[in-house]
Amino acid sequence: MATAFPFLPVQASERGDRAILLGVAGLGLGTALLLLWLLGDVLAAGVFLLVFLAAGGLILLLGRHRSGLADAATMGDIGLLNAAIGDSSEAVAITDRSGRLICANRTFGEWFPGLPAPPGLAIGDHGDDRLAGAGRSAWRDGWAEVEGLATGRGRLSATALRAGTAQDHLVWRLRRMRGGQLVDETRRLVEGEGGQRLGAAGMMAAIADGGGRLVAANRVFLQRALGNEEAGIHALADLFDDSGGDVIRFRHEGDEATPLRVVQVPLDDGVGESPTLFLLLDDAGALRPAADAASDHVEALLAMLPLGLALAERDGRILFMNDAFRRAAGLPQGQPVLYPSDLVVKEDKAAVADAVRRFAAGQRMSGDIAVRLRYRADEAVALTIAGARGLGEAAVLLSLKDNSEESRLKNQVAQATKMQAVGQLAGGVAHDFNNILTAIIGHCDLMLLRHRPGESDYDDIQQIRQNSNRAAGLTRQLLAFSRQQTLRPQVLQLPDVISEISNLIKRLLGERVRLVVKHGRNLGQVRADPGQLEQVIVNLAVNARDAMPDGGTLTVQTYGVTAAEVRRLNSDILPVADYTALSVSDTGTGIPAELLGKIFEPFFTTKEVGKGTGLGLSTVYGIVKQSGGFIFADSKPGVGTSFVIYLPVHRADPMLDAPPPPKKPRQGELWGTGTILLVEDEDMVRAVAERALTRQGYKVLTAANGEEALEVLQGMAADGGETIDLLVSDVVMPTMDGPTLVRHAREMFPRLPILFMSGYAEEQLRRSIDLDRVAFLAKPFSVQQLAEAARDALGAKGTAAS
Known part of the structure; x- marks a missing residue:
């Protein structure tokens, strides 16, 4: 350890005083000789010499006295500074005007062995030149700073401050920059208890400065590398033997030593020369081919x-x-x-x-x-x-599953589940909305019976009725999306449906979009509602037109798909069967991949605000699924979009192929007689239906729920007098629904005809209601439609009786 300098030696100033004294004596002797030569008086020359020497000696003594006082004061200041800076973690040094080192603390002595005076610290990369420039600036401005001095102990910053009573000294302070504290902490860890714990775990640790010299090491490293526990100053590279190629060993242990695995951890930011921590482990696996x-x-x-x-x-x-x-x-x-x-x-x-x-x-x-x-x-x-063992260098086994297909199926299942949930919600909303529309349309029909065309109120009522029918169309869209719409399926050929609406599609597309229709050969028949199928094609055509604002081509194509071709598609959604496919393709802007999975969701649209309800494709999806088909979309942005609908080929079945609808009777045939029991939990619907049936000549009994209706029927059965000719009931009612009521009623009146009213799909209700001789009337209905349904139900009773 280097110690601090309390003061500098003083022999140099004593030699200077003797030189001054000799110079004064020589000057006096020369002057006396000159006087002797000029005057020729020996006495006068001798007196002058004595007086000159006495005066010079007196002046010299006075100067030495003052210098001694100044040296004493300086020594006192240096002692005080030494006590103040001795334990500082920074390297501190004081130099005078001539650049001599006056004082330095213990840290300075550790960092710079030999105690060189700043700026001559032997710092590479022009470090000393930068320190010299800082010194000149400090003498001129009073303070200067320089950073980024690359040394074996990391990067340093230095400040120079002009100080002292006469401002004739510089105070130098050198400190480590970022990362320097990490070096000190790591050194204390390696040399202390932390290094012992690493050694106990079989790990050797050492720190080397930027020049590759060993600075610190734990006990295990010193014992293995040197054979003793004295560190000393060594070049770290000299401790290893790498003559075995990729195998590194300690030179001290010889060629038969266990190979080492070396991990280097820089302790600075890597700029210039920086200290490095070396962690070493035995690598016995290198010897096991x-x-x-x-x-x-x-x-x-x-x-x-x-x-x-x-x-x-x-x-x-x-x-x-x-x-x-x-x-x-x-x-x-x-x-x-x-x-x-x-x-x-x-x-x-x-x-x-x-x-x-x-x-x-x-x-x-x-x-x-x-x-x-x-x-x-x-x-x-x-x-x-x-973790892996016994596999050579391998220590970890990683496994990653390609679950892209699984993710795709999960997304499809999630989409189907979401669509089902939204469909159930849409069906419930449409059912309640149909009740409201039934009351509005019924009251409009009743009011129109009291007004004639040309009256002011007649046109207003007609307007209300038309808007109600438009709202009824919206509920049909919701029911189509939820697959609860009443469909009238027929056996048909897809080319016939397309030809019926081709002119309409051309008018919708406009002049900029060209329509191309292609039909395949030997197409199988399909069973679907032609009106709803036309709506599907029109909706797809309108979407295609909006995707081609600058014009393009819309291609409508039909073709057959055999079961073998479906099997080759290897689809997890499309069952193996024969299908007739309908493809609607455009050359428009396309749909981004992130939006393609959302296009069938209700109220989702990519159109501008006010240019789409978001129910078009969701309605298409619902109609196709309710018809037993499948729909797929494929799109490439900038290329176009293609929708493909697969409808199963229909095999002839007399039980499924519905007969053509009968001709509607004339208006005058709607009057009838008999007693009708009307059961409806919605007051507004019940009131409209009661008035409509009463105006047609029927006697109407009403009940707000199934329990009330059952009490009426039980009373009639007990009296044995008046009977019920027709039971008109809602399907979905609280506490007791319509089918349950009908089962109890048939026990008392086995031949009682039934007319169900419902806002749900007729086919769905027929599958869930196991009753015969049951007719259905879909909501919303008009007064005329209710009268026709009642007449047909009573007529069916008469036919069955005959």
């Missing part, structure tokens, strides 16, 4: 497996990955990957690196971590990490 051979066999086995597998060494570097792993990670062809963290997004890098290190150093165990892949960042995947 059999393990390498086993590793080769393992890699060959992993390459054949369909699972995505990879091997990584202890520090996380990937040694091997099979093709399935590259596909699962979505790696581009030829993309290099050095570490598992290179596979994931930036946010997951730290978690993956930490997990790999933990499993590599821990016991033989495995675990999953949810990550987002760098090249497939749309959704999280599970990365399985397991």
